[in-house]
Amino acid sequence: MLWRQWWGRYRIGIRWSHWLKGRDETMSNHSYRVGGPRARSQSLPSHVSASFLSVMKALLVAAAFVSTALANTYVIHHRLFHPSLTAQPYSERGSISIEASTGIFTPARDLAEDLNSFSEKLGSLEVPFDALYQVALQDDQSDAFWDFSAVKACHLNKITADTIVLHLTSDTDFRPFALDYFVSPIPHDGACPLSKSRKRISPASSLKTFAKNIHSVNTTVLLRGTSMPPAYVSVYCLSNVMYFIQNHRPELKAPPSLTPEGEIVKPVQEKNFLQKYWMYIGAVLLVILVSGGAEEEVPKQK
Numbered sequence: 001m002l003w004r005q006w007w008g009r010y011r012i013g014i015r016w017s018h019w020l021k022g023r024d025e026t027m028s029n030h031s032y033r034v035g036g037p038r039a040r041s042q043s044l045p046s047h048v049s050a051s052f053l054s055v056m057k058a059l060l061v062a063a064a065f066v067s068t069a070l071a072n073t074y075v076i077h078h079r080l081f082h083p084s085l086t087a088q089p090y091s092e093r094g095s096i097s098i099e100a101s102t103g104i105f106t107p108a109r110d111l112a113e114d115l116n117s118f119s120e121k122l123g124s125l126e127v128p129f130d131a132l133y134q135v136a137l138q139d140d141q142s143d144a145f146w147d148f149s150a151v152k153a154c155h156l157n158k159i160t161a162d163t164i165v166l167h168l169t170s171d172t173d174f175r176p177f178a179l180d181y182f183v184s185p186i187p188h189d190g191a192c193p194l195s196k197s198r199k200r201i202s203p204a205s206s207l208k209t210f211a212k213n214i215h216s217v218n219t220t221v222l223l224r225g226t227s228m229p230p231a232y233v234s235v236y237c238l239s240n241v242m243y244f245i246q247n248h249r250p251e252l253k254a255p256p257s258l259t260p261e262g263e264i265v266k267p268v269q270e271k272n273f274l275q276k277y278w279m280y281i282g283a284v285l286l287v288i289l290v291s292g293g294a295e296e297e298v299p300k301q302k
Contacts, residue, residue, distance in 0.1 A: 072097055072098045072099065072174065073095050073096070073097045073098075074095065074096050074097075074098075074137065074138065074166075074176060075092060075094075075095050075138040076092075076093045076094050076095065076096060076105075076135060076136070076137060076138070076164065076179075077090035077091060077092055077093055077135070077136045077137075077138055077143075077146070078090065078091065078093040078114070078133065078134060078135050078136070079091065079118075079134050079136075080118040080121060080122070080131060080132075080133065080134070080153065080207075081131065081132040081133075081134050081150065082122070082125065082128065082130060082131045082132070083130055084125055084127075085121065085125075088121075089143075090136060090143050090146075091108075091110070091114045092108045092110075093107070093108055093111060093114075093135065094106050094107040094108045094111065095108075096164065096166065096221055098166075098174045098223070101174065101223060102221075102223075103164075103166060103221030103222070103223055104221065105164065105219045105221050107214070107215075107219075111214055112211045112212075112214050112215075113211075115207050115208075115210055115211035115214065116207070116208065116211050118133075118153075118207050119203075119204045119205070119207035119208045119211070120204075122153070122202070122203050122204040122207065123204045128153075128202055128203050128204060129154060129192060129200065129202070129203065131152070131153040131154075131203040132150040132151065132152060132153060133150060133151050133152070133153045133156060133207075134148045134149070134150045135148060135149055135150070135164070135179070135181040136148035136149075136179075137166070137176060137178065137179045139177075147177070147178040147179060148179075149179055149180045149181035150181070151181060151182070151183050152190075152192065152203070153203035153206055153207060154192035154193065154200070154201055154202065154203045154206045155183055155186045155187075155192070155193070155206070156183065156203075156206045156207060156209070156210035157193055157201050157205065157206035157209050157210070158185065158193060158209075159183040159184060159185065159186070159210070159217065160184070160185070160216075160217065160218065161183070161184050161217060161218040161219070161220065162181065162182065162183045162184070162217055162218075162219055162220075163180075163181070163182045163183075163184075163219075163220045163221075163222060164179060164180075164181055164219065164220070164221050164222070165179060165180040165181075165182070165221075165222045165223075165224055166178075166179050166221065166222070166223050166224065167179065167180075167224050167225075167226070168223055168224065168225050168226070169226065170225060170226060174223070176223075
């Protein structure tokens with residue numbers, strides 16, 4: 001009986017020691033222990049970690065590409081302006097993407113529909129010849145502060161090309177801050193073109209024609225960097241040799257001073273000699289007149 005009790009206790013002790021050893025190995029493999037020689041860092045299998053890293057790299061590259069594309073894409077808007085109409089809202093005309101110092105214009109889908117709606121708004125006006133077609137550059141400010149350029153709406157009738165000039169902040173930073181818009185051809189005198197019956201073409205019909213031919217119009221985007229005015233250069237010739245000396249830029253005149261009423265302050269005219277010393281001259285003449293001339297000598301009678 002004693003040896004059976006002893007053998008049973010021995011087997012229980014062996015099982016208990018094996019269970020503790022297995023628990024320690026399991027805890028060390030799963031990093032449940034904080035310190036000690038058996039503490040290990042938790043890691044993923046090699047094939048899982050490699051695929052995870054490749055997916056993360058692809059996502060980072062895609063995010064960088066999308067952010068770069070969005071940063072170099074700028075939205076262009078357009079609208080109709082007439083003194084008799086209320087301020088019209090802008091609608092998207094297209095977008096310009098800058099790639100490798102080159103601008104590419106992509107028109108909006110509803111460009112022709114917007115131009116037709118502009119034409120309908122002008123049809124109800126009695127004198128529509130003052131209508132302007134405005135093109136604006138979108139920025140972070142309100143649309144009231146967007147930089148815009150305008151052309152006469154009547155000039156859009158027979159144009160075959162238009163040009164958008166973006167003015168950049170610098171030659172290395174391709175962020176535009178202003179734009180100019182030009183159309184061609186236009187009359188040399190700048191007046192509205194005439195029809196075959198020698199009548200001025202209305203802006204409403206010009207916008208309709210422009211809407212029909214909008215997809216055949218050649219749009220050019222030009223990028224212009226900032227530039228400084230040229231320096232003043234002096235040329236000297238000595239012994240048949242020309243010397244070019246670059247001087248400082250010419251100084252601009254200061255603006256005239258204004259009064260509180262907004263009028264230009266007139267400079268004080270300098271007094272002439274008589275205005276300065278008339279009192280002294282008058283005093284000398286008065287003394288001469290009062291004292292009279294020299295007394296005449298009376299001849300002595302013999």
